[in-house]
Amino acid sequence: MRIFKTILDFYIESSLHVALAVYALIRITFFKLNIPYDEPVAYFGFYGTIVGYNFIKYDELARIKKVELTTKFKLIIALSVLSFFASVFYFLQLTFFTRLIGILVLLITILYTLPLFPKRENMRNWSGIKIYLVAIAWVGVTVVLPVVNKELDFSFEIAFKCFQRFLFVFILMLLFEIIDLQFDATPLKTIPQRIGIQKTKFINYLLIVFFLLLEFFTPNFNGNQFVVSLLVSFILFGFTFFANSNRNKYYTSFWVESVPFFWLVLLLVFGQHF
Template identity: 65%
Template sequence: MKYLKSFLDFYIESSLHVALAVYALIRITFLKLNIPYEEPVAYFGFFGTIVGYNFIKYDELARVKKIKLNKMFKAIIGISFISFFAALYCFLELKTKTKLVGFIALIITILYTLPFFPKKSNLRNWSGVKIYLVAIAWVAVTVFLPVLNGDYDFDTTVLLKSIQRFVFVFVLMLIFEIIDLQVDVKTLQTIPQRIGIKRTKWLTYGLLLLFILMDFLKENATEKHIITTILVAFIIAGFTFFANNKRNTYYTSFWVESIPLFWLLLLLFL
C-alpha cells in the first residue's frame, strides 16, 4: 500500500495525470468536430502540459527556495526534460498557424509563473485572475490547436465548443478553489473567498446547465454527444455537491482531474 501511494503521488506530482486530462480533451475535440486525429497535436498537448505545469509548480521551489533534490524531485526533472524535447519535436510538426497558438500558450505559462515586471507579482497572484487564465489556456490548447491544425473553419460550432470548454474547465477549477479555501491566501480573491462555498456551488450548477445547453445549440451534435455531455455534467455536479475545504488533495488532483478521461471513454465506448 505504501508503494502504491508513493507511485500515485509521483504520478500526480509529475503532472502526468493532468497531461492525460489535456490529451483526453484534445481527443474529444477531434471526435466531436469530426476532425481527423493528428498525433503531433495530441502529443504536443500532452508533453507540453507536463513541461508547463512542472515549470509552474516547481520553478519557485528550485529558483527561490532552493529545496534539496530528493529522488522524486530528480525523477520529475528527468520526466520534464524528456517531455520538453518531445514537445519541441511535436511543435515542429505543427502547421505555422498552430505553432502561433502554442507559442501564445507558452507566453501565458511564463507570465503566470514569472513576474510581469521586476519587483511585481506574477499573473498567478493577481486577484481573481487565476481561474480565467487557466480556462483560457486550456481552451487554446484543447480546442484551438486541433481546429487550426485540422484546417477546420472557425464557425458557430467552434465558438460554441470553445464556450463549452471554457465553462467545463471553469467549473472544475471552482471545485479546486472550494477544496483550497483554507490554504489560499485572501489576496487571491478566489470566487469561494468572495461569495462563499454555498453560492459557489449554485454558480457551478447554473454553469453546468449552460454546459449542457451548448450541445443542443450545435448543428452537428449527435444523440451520443448530448448523452455523454449530460452524464459528465451530472458527475461534475456530484463532485461539487460533496466538495468542501476538508477534503484531501486526491479529491481534486486525481478524481476531479479524471473527469476528462471518463468523458473520452464515454465517447469512445458508449
C-alpha cells in the first residue's frame, strides 16, 4: 500500500496526471471539431505541460528556498528535462502560427511564475487573477493550438468551443480554490475567500448549466455529444456538491483532474452509439 501511495504521489507531483488531462482535452478538441489526430500538437501539449507545471511548482523551491535534492525531486527534475527536449522536438514540427501561440502560452507561464518587475510579486500572487490565467492558458493549448495547426478558419463554432472550454477549466479551478481555502494566503483573494464556499458552489452550479447550454446551442449541434456533455455535467455537479476545505489533496489533484479523462472516454466509447 505504501508503494502504491509513493507511485501515486510521484505521478501527481511530477505533473504527469495534469499533462494527461491536457492531452485528453486536446483529443476531445480533435473529436468535437472533426480534426484528424495531430501527433505534434497532442504530444507538445503533453510534454509542454509537464515542463510548464513543474517549473511553476518547483522554481521557487529550487531557486529561493534551496530544498534538499531528494530522490523523488531528482526524478522529477530528470522527467522535466526529458520532457523539455521532447516538447522542443514536437514544437519544431508545428506550423509557424502554432509556434507563436505556444510561445505566448510560455510567456504567460513565465509571468505567472517569475516577478514581472524587481521587488514585485509574480502574477501568481496577484489577487484574483490566477484562475483566469490558468483557464486562458488551457484554452490556448487545448483548443487554439489544434485549430491553428490545422489552419482552420476561426469560425463561430470554434469560438463557442473556446468559451465552453474556458468555462470547463474555470469550473475545475473553482473546485481547487474550495479545497485549497485552508491553505491559500488571504491576499490572494480567491473567490471562496471573498464570498464563501456555499456561494462559490452556487456559482459553479450555474456555470455547469451554462457549460451544458453552450453544447446545446452550439452550431452543428450533435445529439450524441450533448448526451456526453450532460453526463460530464453530472460528474461536475457531484464533485462540486461534495467539495469542502477538509478534503484531502487527492480529491482535486487526482479525481477532479481526472474529469477530462472521463469526458474523453465517454466520447470515444459511447459518443457514436446513443
